[in-house]
Amino acid sequence: MSSLPLAVRDSTTMLRRNLLHARRYPSMTLNLLLTPVMLLLLFVYVFGEVMSAGIGDGGADRSDYIAYLIPGILLMTIGGTTIGTAVSVSMDMTEGIVARFRTMAVSRGSVLIGHVVGSVLQCVASVVLVGAVGVAIGFRSTDATALEWLAALGLLVLxxxxxxxxxxxxxxxxxxxxxxxxxxxxxxxxxxxSSAFVPVDAMPGWFQPVAEYQPFTPAIETLRGLLLGSEIGHNGWLAVAWCLVLVVLGYFWSRSLFGRDPR
Incomplete structure (x- = not known):
């Protein structure tokens, strides 16, 4: 069998291993999921009336703020879920299982690929769950077309x-x-x-460039544009550019670290 089918087979095995591990130890996933859900409920039902005054011309109500808030919470959910990936990878490296894999006829890259694919699947599942909570409390996207929904899903996966x-x-x-x-x-x-909770324009002038050009704000604004019909502007290509840069940097950084001698 050639190297590519072997790598695919080993990566699939590692993916199955990581998904089983997540299922058997759900406490970390639940803790990471509860954070964005609690923030969503907190900002909607505790701060919603006050925060909505800063949206648009000040005449927004709580339902408008829910629509504004959900895209940011979805991106925050992804950030929180990937923390579990960092912990899981570290556990594999420190508990000796990776050293065991190095002595076996296992594709070296399959260990990382299994973690990455498993994490992306968990992120998508987490986003769906948090999105369902958002819909339950009043989020609606009636103007988005099927193509815009598909683009939004693609951005979330990327x-x-x-x-x-x-x-x-x-x-x-x-x-x-x-x-x-x-x-x-x-x-x-x-x-x-970022612009997850309040518009960048409402922030202090010296801080606005920091909030505007970090990775989360362009992605949040692009998601709002796709789902709510707001202006996307330069945020679309900026969000994609940030994602591609982070993928390349993360891949080569991870491959370099993984190629070191085992701990």
Whole structure:
């Protein structure tokens, strides 16, 4: 059998292993899922009336703020889910299973591919769940066409892939799972300083460039444009560019770290 079918077979095996691991130890996934759900409910039902005053011309109500908030929460969900990937990769590296794989006739790249594909699938499932909560509390996207929904899904998958590769690198660089979890904190922090909760224009002038040109804001604004019909402008290509850059950087960073001598 040639090397490509072997690599595909081994990657499929590693993917199955990671999905089974996530199913048998659901506490981490539930904890990561609860954070965006609780933030969604907090900002809608506690801060919703106040925060909606900053949307548009100040005449928005809570339902308008729900529509504004959901795209940011979906991207934050992806960031939170990939933290679990960093921890899982670090656990594999520190508990000896990867050293065992290195002695077996297993494609070296399949270990990372299994983590990446498994994480992207978990991100998509998490987004669907959080999106369902959003629909339950009043989110609607009646003007979006089927093509726009497909483009939104494609952006979410691409963003998941980008953050997953970065999270894999963070997991490989951490000496233990706790350190890997701390390394991945920016994946939760960055959405908080983006346009997820308030418009960039409402932020202090010196801080607006930081919020506008980090990875999350262009993706959030593109998602809003696709689902809610707002202006996308330059955010579309900027979001895709950020995703591609992060995928390339994360891939080569992870491959370099994984090629080092085992711990």
């Amino acid at each position: 963003f998941s892939l980008a953050l997953t590769w970065i999270a894999v690198g963070m997991g490989l660089s951490g000496p233990n799972p706790e350190a890997a979890s701390n390394n991945a904190v920016p994946l939760i922090f960055l959405p908080l300083v």
